[in-house]
Amino acid sequence: MTVALAFDHLSVLYGAVTAVDQVTAEIPMGAMTAIVGPNGAGKSTLLKAALGVVPKASGEARFFGTSLDEARAKVAYMPQRASVDWDFPIRVIDVVLMGMQRALGLLRPVRAADRAFAMDCLARVELTDFAKRQIGALSGGQQQRVFLARALAQRAQLYLLDEPFAGVDAKTEAAIVRVLQGLRDEGAAVVAVHHDLASVPVWFDRVLLLNRRLIAAGPVAAVFTPDALRETYGGALPPLQAA
C-alpha cells in the first residue's frame, strides 16, 4: 500500500479553540477515502492545514513520504464552492487553466495545446458547452464541476476535495462520483470531505471518522460501524443513519 498522504499528530487551533486535535492517519493510493464527521469537526480544516492554507499548531502532513513543497506537482485541491466570489470576471475555461499554472509559470503564454487539455478536463465533467460562459452564469452544481475540472487540470496523483457534493443535485453527484472513481481506477488517491452518511458505503472504499480527534480510519467495512458513528457524532446521530 503506497501512502499518498500521512497526517502525523496534526493539530490546528482557531484562537483558543482546538479545531483539529493530534490527528494521525494514512491515506493510501488507489482508493476513495471519505472524511466524515459532524459540523465543526475540523474536516475541512484538516485538509486546509495539510495543504498549508491554514497554519498548523503542531504535527505535520507528509505527501508521498516528503514535504508538500517537494510533492506539490502531485497534489490537486478542490476548495468549497462558497470560498470564492462567483461574480468575478472570469470564464469557465480560464478557471480550468488556473489548474495548469505550475506548467505555465509566470511568462509562458497559453498555447492551443493547453486550451485543448483544459477542454478535455471540462469534457470529463460534462461542461464542454459552458467553456466561454462567465462563471457566475452557472448553477451551483456546474460551478462545483468547474472546480473539479480545475483540479483535474493539475494532473495530480492525490486529489483533496472539500465538500464536492455540497448543494448539488443527484445527477451532478453521480457525474462527479464517476469522475472520481475513474481517477481511483487509474491508481490515484481521492479524498473527499463528505456529509451524507448513507452514500459512504456505496461510493467510498475507506473512511476517516473525525470529531476534532480521529475516531477511526480504515476500510469502510471495518470502520464504518454504528458504534464508531455514535462515538463520532455523540448523541446527535440522525436515527435513519444510526440504524
Place this chain on the structure above:
Amino acid sequence: MIQAFLLQSGYNATLVTLGAMALGLATGAVGAFLFLRKRSLVPDAMAHATLPGVGLAFLVMVAFGGEGRFLPGLLLGAGVSSLLGLWVLQGLVRGTRLPEDAAIGIVLSTFYGAGIVLLTYIQGLGAGRQAGLEGFLLGSTAGMLREDVYLIAGGGVLVLAALFCLRRVLVMVAFDPGYARVLGVRPAWVDAALMALVLAVVLLGIRVVGAILVVALLITPAVAARMWTDRVGVMVLISAGIGGAAGFGGAAMSAAVPGLPTGAVIVALVFAGFVISAIFAPKRGLLGYLRRAA
C-alpha cells in the same frame, strides 16, 4: 485647445500630455487588479501618507544646500512615508480588532494632517523654491521639468511590464487565494508585489494628480471597465484605456487653458468615463437594465 489635443502646443506641453497618458494607463491597469483583490481603499491611505515624506524630504534637501524641488528626492521621501503608513495600517488591522476601513480612516487623516502641518510650515519659511509643493496636494503639470516627465512616463511603462509578467498570479490570488497557495503561489508575496506596484503609481501620480485625488485614478477606471466585460484581461485593457485617455485629455486641457488644475480635470474625465459606462454598458449599464426590464 484643439492644438493641445493634437499635441501641437509645444514640445514641453506635448511631453507632459504623453507622460500623463502613460501614468493613466499604468494607474488604470494596476487599479483593475486592486479592485479585483477588493483592496481599493488602501491606496487612498497610501497616497495621503506620502505628504509628510514630501515635506521632510524637501526640508532635508534644503538643509543640505540642495534644491528642494528635486522630484526623485521628494518621491523617495514620499515613498518611505507611504510605506510607513501602510505598515501602521497593517499593524492596526492585525494587532487590533479594528476593521480595515476604520484603520484606513485613522492612517489617512493622521498622515494627511501631519503633511499639511509640514507643508504649511515650509511655506512660512520661504525657504528654497517651494512653489511646487502644493502641486502634491491637488496635482499640477505647471513647472514640471522634462526629466520629471521622463521619470513618470518611464515608471508607468515599467509598471505595465511588471503587471504583464504577474497577470496570471495576480488574477489567481484575487479569485482564490487558498487555491493559489496549494499550487505554490504565495498570496502574501503576490499581494506585496501588487502593493509595490500601487505604491509606484501613487508616487508617479502625486505630482500630476495630487495625493488627494490619485486614488480616483485607481478605482474609477476599474469600476467603469468592470461594467463592459466579464473577462479580466479585457477589463484591465479597458481600465487602462480609460485612465490613459483621461490622463491625456486632462493634461492637454490644462495645457490649453491656463490655471485649469490638471489633477482635478483628469479625475473629472475619469468620472465621465464612469458615467458613460454606467449608462451604456450593455449588460451592467442602465440602458441595458431598462431594456431587459421592459
